[in-house]
Amino acid sequence: MSGGTDLEALVSRGYQHGFVTEIDSDTVPPGLDEALVRMISARKREPQFLLDWRLRAYRHWLTMTEPHWGHLRQHPIDYQAISYYSAPRPKGNAPKSLAEVDPKLLETYAKLGVPLHERARLAGVAVDAVFDSVSVATTFKERLAAAGVIFCPFSEAVQKHPELIERYLGTVVPYTDNFYATLNSAVFTDGSFVYVPRGVRCPMELSTYFRINAANTGQFERTLIIADAGSHVSYLEGCTAPMRDENQLHAAVVELVALDDAQIKYSTVQNWYPGDAQGRGGIYNFVTKRGECRGRNSRISWTQVETGSAITWKYPSCVLRGENSVGEFYSVATANNYQQADTGTKMIHIGANTRSTIVSKGISAGHGQNAYRGLVKIMPSAHGARNHTQCDSLLLGAGCGAHTYPYIETRNAGAIVEHEASTSRISEDQLFYCQQRGLGPEDAVNMIVGGFCREVFKELPMEFAVEAQALLAVTLEGAVG
Amino acid sequence: MSALERMLDEFASLSDQAGAQRQAAAQRLRIVGLPARGEDSWRYANLRALDQVRSFLPGAAGALPLPLPPALPGYLRLVLIDGRLHREHSSAEATTPDLLRGATALPELEAVSDQRLGLIASVFAADPLELVINAPLALEIVSLSSAAAPASYLNLALRVAPGVDCRLVERHLGGPEDLRLVCVRLGLTLAEGAIVHHQRLFAVSAQALLFDTLQAHLAAHAEYRLCQVAMGGSTARSTAEVRLQGVGATLDWQALAAGAGPQVNDTMLTVLHEAPATRSQQLFRGLSNQRAHVACNADTRVAAAARGARVTQSLRGLLDGAGAEVDLRPQLTIDTDDIQARHGATTGKLDEDLLFYLQARGLDLDAARALLKSAFLGEVLGSIEPEALRREAQRATALRLGDDALAEPWQ
Amino acid sequence: MSVPVLQVENLHVSVAGTPVLRGITLSVPAGEVHAIMGPNGSGKSTLAHVLAGRPGYEVTAGRAQFDGMNLLAMAPEARARAGLFLGFQYPVEIPGVNNAYLLKAALNARRRERGEPEIDAFDFLNAVRAQMRAMQMDENLLTRGVNEGFSGGEKKRNEILQMLVLEPRLALLDETDSGLDIDALRLVGHGINSLRSPQRSVVLVTHYQRLLEYVVPDRVHVLARGRILRSGDRELALELERRGYDWLLEEAAAA
Numbered sequence A: 001m002s003g004g005t006d007l008e009a010l011v012s013r014g015y016q017h018g019f020v021t022e023i024d025s026d027t028v029p030p031g032l033d034e035a036l037v038r039m040i041s042a043r044k045r046e047p048q049f050l051l052d053w054r055l056r057a058y059r060h061w062l063t064m065t066e067p068h069w070g071h072l073r074q075h076p077i078d079y080q081a082i083s084y085y086s087a088p089r090p091k092g093n094a095p096k097s098l099a100e101v102d103p104k105l106l107e108t109y110a111k112l113g114v115p116l117h118e119r120a121r122l123a124g125v126a127v128d129a130v131f132d133s134v135s136v137a138t139t140f141k142e143r144l145a146a147a148g149v150i151f152c153p154f155s156e157a158v159q160k161h162p163e164l165i166e167r168y169l170g171t172v173v174p175y176t177d178n179f180y181a182t183l184n185s186a187v188f189t190d191g192s193f194v195y196v197p198r199g200v201r202c203p204m205e206l207s208t209y210f211r212i213n214a215a216n217t218g219q220f221e222r223t224l225i226i227a228d229a230g231s232h233v234s235y236l237e238g239c240t241a242p243m244r245d246e247n248q249l250h251a252a253v254v255e256l257v258a259l260d261d262a263q264i265k266y267s268t269v270q271n272w273y274p275g276d277a278q279g280r281g282g283i284y285n286f287v288t289k290r291g292e293c294r295g296r297n298s299r300i301s302w303t304q305v306e307t308g309s310a311i312t313w314k315y316p317s318c319v320l321r322g323e324n325s326v327g328e329f330y331s332v333a334t335a336n337n338y339q340q341a342d343t344g345t346k347m348i349h350i351g352a353n354t355r356s357t358i359v360s361k362g363i364s365a366g367h368g369q370n371a372y373r374g375l376v377k378i379m380p381s382a383h384g385a386r387n388h389t390q391c392d393s394l395l396l397g398a399g400c401g402a403h404t405y406p407y408i409e410t411r412n413a414g415a416i417v418e419h420e421a422s423t424s425r426i427s428e429d430q431l432f433y434c435q436q437r438g439l440g441p442e443d444a445v446n447m448i449v450g451g452f453c454r455e456v457f458k459e460l461p462m463e464f465a466v467e468a469q470a471l472l473a474v475t476l477e478g479a480v481g
Numbered sequence B: 001m002s003a004l005e006r007m008l009d010e011f012a013s014l015s016d017q018a019g020a021q022r023q024a025a026a027q028r029l030r031i032v033g034l035p036a037r038g039e040d041s042w043r044y045a046n047l048r049a050l051d052q053v054r055s056f057l058p059g060a061a062g063a064l065p066l067p068l069p070p071a072l073p074g075y076l077r078l079v080l081i082d083g084r085l086h087r088e089h090s091s092a093e094a095t096t097p098d099l100l101r102g103a104t105a106l107p108e109l110e111a112v113s114d115q116r117l118g119l120i121a122s123v124f125a126a127d128p129l130e131l132v133i134n135a136p137l138a139l140e141i142v143s144l145s146s147a148a149a150p151a152s153y154l155n156l157a158l159r160v161a162p163g164v165d166c167r168l169v170e171r172h173l174g175g176p177e178d179l180r181l182v183c184v185r186l187g188l189t190l191a192e193g194a195i196v197h198h199q200r201l202f203a204v205s206a207q208a209l210l211f212d213t214l215q216a217h218l219a220a221h222a223e224y225r226l227c228q229v230a231m232g233g234s235t236a237r238s239t240a241e242v243r244l245q246g247v248g249a250t251l252d253w254q255a256l257a258a259g260a261g262p263q264v265n266d267t268m269l270t271v272l273h274e275a276p277a278t279r280s281q282q283l284f285r286g287l288s289n290q291r292a293h294v295a296c297n298a299d300t301r302v303a304a305a306a307r308g309a310r311v312t313q314s315l316r317g318l319l320d321g322a323g324a325e326v327d328l329r330p331q332l333t334i335d336t337d338d339i340q341a342r343h344g345a346t347t348g349k350l351d352e353d354l355l356f357y358l359q360a361r362g363l364d365l366d367a368a369r370a371l372l373k374s375a376f377l378g379e380v381l382g383s384i385e386p387e388a389l390r391r392e393a394q395r396a397t398a399l400r401l402g403d404d405a406l407a408e409p410w411q
Numbered sequence C: 001m002s003v004p005v006l007q008v009e010n011l012h013v014s015v016a017g018t019p020v021l022r023g024i025t026l027s028v029p030a031g032e033v034h035a036i037m038g039p040n041g042s043g044k045s046t047l048a049h050v051l052a053g054r055p056g057y058e059v060t061a062g063r064a065q066f067d068g069m070n071l072l073a074m075a076p077e078a079r080a081r082a083g084l085f086l087g088f089q090y091p092v093e094i095p096g097v098n099n100a101y102l103l104k105a106a107l108n109a110r111r112r113e114r115g116e117p118e119i120d121a122f123d124f125l126n127a128v129r130a131q132m133r134a135m136q137m138d139e140n141l142l143t144r145g146v147n148e149g150f151s152g153g154e155k156k157r158n159e160i161l162q163m164l165v166l167e168p169r170l171a172l173l174d175e176t177d178s179g180l181d182i183d184a185l186r187l188v189g190h191g192i193n194s195l196r197s198p199q200r201s202v203v204l205v206t207h208y209q210r211l212l213e214y215v216v217p218d219r220v221h222v223l224a225r226g227r228i229l230r231s232g233d234r235e236l237a238l239e240l241e242r243r244g245y246d247w248l249l250e251e252a253a254a255a
Helices: A007-013 A034-043 A048-062 A105-110 A117-123 A141-147 A154-160 A162-169 A180-189 A428-436 A441-457 A462-475 B003-019 B020-032 B047-052 B115-124 B351-359 B365-382 B387-401 C044-053 C077-081 C099-113 C121-134 C139-143 C152-166 C181-192 C210-214 C234-243 C244-252
Strands: A025-026 A085-088 A125-131 A136-140 A149-155 A192-196 A206-211 A222-227 A232-239 A249-252 A253-257 A263-270 A283-293 A297-308 A311-314 A317-320 A325-333 A339-343 A345-347 A355-365 A369-378 A387-396 A401-410 A415-426 B076-081 B101-104 B129-135 B137-145 B153-160 B164-175 B183-190 B196-202 B209-218 B224-231 B235-242 B249-260 B266-275 B280-291 B293-302 B310-322 B325-334 B340-350 C006-015 C018-027 C033-037 C060-067 C084-087 C094-098 C170-176 C200-204 C219-224 C229-232
Touching: A025 A263, A034 A180, A048 A180, A048 B003, A048 C181, A085 A317, A105 A428, A125 C033, A141 B209, A141 C210, A149 A154, A149 B137, A149 B310, A149 B387, A149 C219, A154 A162, A154 A192, A154 A401, A154 B249, A154 C044, A162 A192, A162 A222, A180 A253, A180 A283, A180 B076, A192 A232, A192 A249, A263 A462, A283 A297, A297 A339, A297 A441, A297 A462, A311 C210, A325 A369, A325 A441, A325 A462, A325 C234, A339 B249, A345 B293, A355 A369, A355 A401, A355 A441, A369 A387, A369 A415, A387 A401, A387 A441, A387 B196, A401 B115, A401 C084, A428 A441, A428 C077, A428 C219, A441 A462, A441 C094, A441 C099, B003 B020, B003 B115, B020 B115, B047 B235, B047 C033, B115 B153, B115 B209, B115 B235, B115 C044, B137 B153, B153 B164, B164 B183, B164 C170, B183 B224, B196 B387, B209 B224, B209 B249, B209 C006, B224 B365, B224 B387, B235 B249, B249 B266, B249 B365, B266 B280, B266 B310, B266 C018, B280 B293, B280 B325, B280 C229, B293 B310, B293 B340, B310 B365, B325 B340, B325 B365, B351 B365, B365 B387, C006 C044, C018 C044, C018 C060, C018 C219, C018 C229, C033 C234, C044 C060, C044 C077, C044 C084, C044 C170, C077 C084, C077 C099, C084 C094, C099 C121, C099 C152, C121 C181, C152 C170, C152 C181, C181 C210, C200 C210, C219 C234, C219 C244, C229 C234, C229 C244
Parallel strands: A125 A206, A192 A222, A206 A232, A222 A253, A232 A263, A249 A283, A253 A283, A263 A297, A283 A311, A283 A317, A297 A325, A311 A339, A317 A345, A325 A355, A339 A369, A345 A369, A355 A387, A369 A401, A387 A415, B076 B137, B129 B153, B137 B164, B153 B183, B164 B196, B183 B209, B196 B224, B209 B235, B224 B249, B235 B266, B249 B280, B266 B293, B280 B310, B293 B325, B310 B340, C033 C200, C033 C219, C084 C170, C170 C200
Antiparallel strands: A025 A085, A125 A136, A149 A192, A401 B325, A415 B340, B101 B129, C006 C018, C006 C060, C219 C229
């Protein structure tokens, strides 16, 4: 825990990213039909195979019904009232370098705390900023290009590496997978694409910032990360969004593919607007994230800190196909005020000697509802598979709820699955102990909560870990006493 | 015709013999229907098996289909054959009218979870019985199903008066060749301070379809200790709901489910903590041999009013042999912060280190495996009283698992 | 004449409506070590907890002053920052929060209170290491969670370690000797003695005489049935060792 955090400043900070950029957006009127799907594909000049894929997905979507399950109370979403495309209108031709980017956009990035040039360069992080539906600038392409790593907006990858897209897109999350993934497959506008060649350790952590701007613009990113044999990559995802009155929809799809001996680490610190203290107007966050350990000895780790969004519905999952492959899931999810979190993971063991580790820490405060929903499935072929799951819930205050819904399905007699869960509140004894050592009640709670989450925080890349700690403290403000 | 339609059709053919409550149950069944495979709490139950039942009609009163087990010392006995009370073989004191009433209208216990399979028993049980327990009692209910009847139903209600301590043993037995439906419904109401020790042994035929539905409502400071040993059938589903409605009510639930060959043995327990200072302890041990599918769903819900609740769940499954499947769902829904709740669930095989240890002490592999399995099953079997019952449970388990060594007393 | 570090006057305390302390009067001058002994259930721990500010205790009458400040009006952390240390009888575990972190936070809270700058990480580690060596505690305990997986003896030594690093004005040690073997007892005694100075005071709450072999008290008070029945010097402790508590209780009952 960063000892020098000034809690007063944090507490009064409120939600600092609440603002809207006045910019000329090329926004399509709301509504969804086949013509819109064709229009999106045409504007992005996509090859035929991709348009065909989108159309198959759209037609399939029409046959599906919106899922309603878990503990979630959601306002009905009117899919015809959402605008599916919004690109900032470029002045003249598209910018080829940072210097050519619309200055107002750069100012937006500065407000977001992402001075693309300065901070990114110092930290050595390449930033692919997705502004609404079009990626504006990508830096450090040269350094990555030298290593052979491709890191670019998805739409650019479609133009430059269509064969990779065609080979891998939809192979981990098929367009039929679930309602939101199918919708995404039809109308996704952009996202990140990463390809790390054989034996290459990506020289820096890759990161992306994005936000939703124009009202009623759903955000449908598509991200595809491929780690070829023997490669390593670490990817960070962090989001902010402005204050809005109406709920906004975020239905992204992330696909990860790890081939033999490859490793992918995907970290998320989510800071969506959570709705005001009465629960009005937050972000609906329905995300399908799945990684496939396709190769032997491959590894995929998901690490996430979720503090925000009115409704979170996401289950980053691993399909452990390759022998000896490893899937990991580390998560801290908080639900304060009237937030509802329904998160968890699925670990599907197919190959022999596959291993999975799940550490889920849920913190509920105010009238928040936090549910863990996980599946560990051991297929008959998964000889010697191992899973260990630890799910702990912490309740701060009498009005919140903490729920655990694991599914353990074992079909191989040689596999071992262990699941443990506990639910409690911070004990008065622990609080008093800290106070007797001189810590005020807020600091004591933050420290104990930090300790509760430590196993997850230590999996995050350093700078994210610091941001995550601060985020947690602000999210839980007012939950003490 | 679907199973539901056939059921309602067959009921219509004998409805003039059935009382108002049974008619009402049939109406309800018509409206709510039967659970469908896709529903979350029926995920592991093999409900298609209902389509294979030839007839849902209860059998007529008949003779003893198998020899009765020896009586348990100190226990009164009630004998039912295919759901009908058999007075000659029952203890006179057990059939006195102040204890046992043939009831046309059994008390209805309000349920939160899905009790639809119990409705079938409400519709078809020809001899619904009510036990009113006002004084300490040790009672054994032996329920036999015979080849003569296509289906066997039991619909039983128990009311235990305040402060009364009651020991109840339930044995459901059937011959080896029977392919039929055995459908049991039990409703217990424990008044303030009542204590019930309930032991249930299900050892019907391996071909039977066994659906057992139980509801228990506990008032303040009531204690319900339930120990259930289920050998299953070709398809078996045990559904229980326990509501801790009064301050300080406690539940101690232990269940053993075994399966061998192509069987499905599915156990669902819903525990509702509705009042302060309630406690529940839930322990499940399942063993799946060969291609059997053993599942346990333990759904515990703690309401905001249930301050000071204590919950522990321990679900363990052992898989033995190719094709074995175990599914566990320990679920906790918690709406109060004044709680201590833990659950643990594990599936796996016998510990190799322990096996080696035993071998290093001179046991051959088979004996070592049998010993560890016995120890595993013993966590539930060991608490069964009296000893005669425990031995019988052990033998039934050994028989079902096809492993004679398990029948040996190991303690 | 300087104000005593701790001045308790006619303190009455109830727990869940039941009176536990029935008029405690106690004065601990600076530089002295006082022992509070008594049979189990006498209220010794209650006194320590009330002075430290643990919730769940109701003060029904009386007052307590710490260096002249109204102690009972201060929040627990304020008492701590002013230099009051409670060595817990049952130290809690705080998983995921490492011992070093808590200690540093506590030390900095003290220093901020005194208007001093926060301690440098390097200096902190050096100071702590030195004390750990003195308490014969393995350094790797620093990186473990607070008291996590510690044996009973390790927990008590950890309390003393914290005390040594925090250098309190008044240390209230609640049955610090319970559950310790001979060696641990000696180390704990040594640690407490190393803190003795004209500026510091220690109150040892204990049932047995053993610790007092190592930490010789200036005054001994016997607390039983919520009252201080007798005060004396260390000879009183020896007499209790020989005769037990009954004779005192009978005398008090007769009076």
